[in-house]
């Protein structure tokens with residue numbers, strides 16, 4: 179169904195043929211990955227800039243393939259979305275990270291919040307894919323407001339009605355919502371107005387450019403002050419340098435994440451970090 183018609187002649191080029199076969203094999207492997215325990219979640223600290231304390235963690239999915247090694251989500255998430263597997267992958271990430279949050283909150287980090295990436299394909303009209311999440315959260319004895327669901331603005335262009343309806347229901351329960359990759363889509367400002375969201379995450383491309391130009395600095399400053407006027411908190415992603423951090427601090431940015439603080443970490447390492455930082 180995808181790309182039919184356009185560039186059809188390319189199907190006969192050997193390299194593309196190999197590529198298609200390759201993708202089919204990988205997709206088949208991905209179907210088995212869940213049951214074979216090849217998927218796991220890593221967590222990247224989100225730091226409150228004013229205190230430098232870890233206040234949240236973002237859950238990021240990883241795939242340890244039996245022969246190919248570690249495969250990144252940029253490769254397999256789009257495949258999962260196209261094939262429909264994203265529903266079960268999304269459920270896996272959700273359950274893993276809420277269960278893990280529950281453990282952390284009852285041991286090393288009583289106030290910790292987890293932020294979970296979601297794909298619009300997980301949101302359907304009736305909400306049937308996501309309604310069991312409420313029950314799971316209660317079962318894990320985690321408060322609803324310790325959970326943030328991230329959604330990218332580019333994804334909102336599809337399925338907008340369903341997604342916004344369900345996000346509202348989540349918010350009624352107290353679950354928070356973050357607009358991810360802010361600034362990279364076409365109608366960021368329109369979404370800010372229409373959706374009832376709590377956080378925006380400034381895309382890392384803007385943060386990277388902070389070191390190289392006044393215009394990126396002006397842009398970030400404007401985004402942050404606009405967000406604050408609208409009552410939203412701002413998370414900057416991809417902070418790699420001290421100078422990026424000091425720009426963001428001077429612009430009153432609320433939170434940040436990036437290699438400057440920590441890479442996404444396996445449970446064990448993050449547990450140690452949380453215990454040391456004593457949040």
Ligand code: C2E
Nearest residue numbers: 238239250251252255271295296297416417418436437442
């Ligand atoms: P994202 O949600 O924008 O996640 C941030 C990405 O930036 C992560 O890549 C993270 O490892 C990376 N990152 C963090 N700090 C830095 C930094 O300082 N510099 C640079 N250059 N990169 C940094 P990752 O883990 O490879 O994830 C890529 C994308 O895959 C995510 O982008 C997200 O869109 C998607 N993804 C990951 N896990 C899930 C999931 O469970 N569900 C869904 N639907 N999507 C996911």
Ligand code: CA
Nearest residue numbers: 236295328358
């Ligand atoms: Ca994200």
Ligand code: CA
Nearest residue numbers: 358359379415
């Ligand atoms: Ca992002």
Ligand code: CA
Nearest residue numbers: 330358359381
């Ligand atoms: Ca992204």
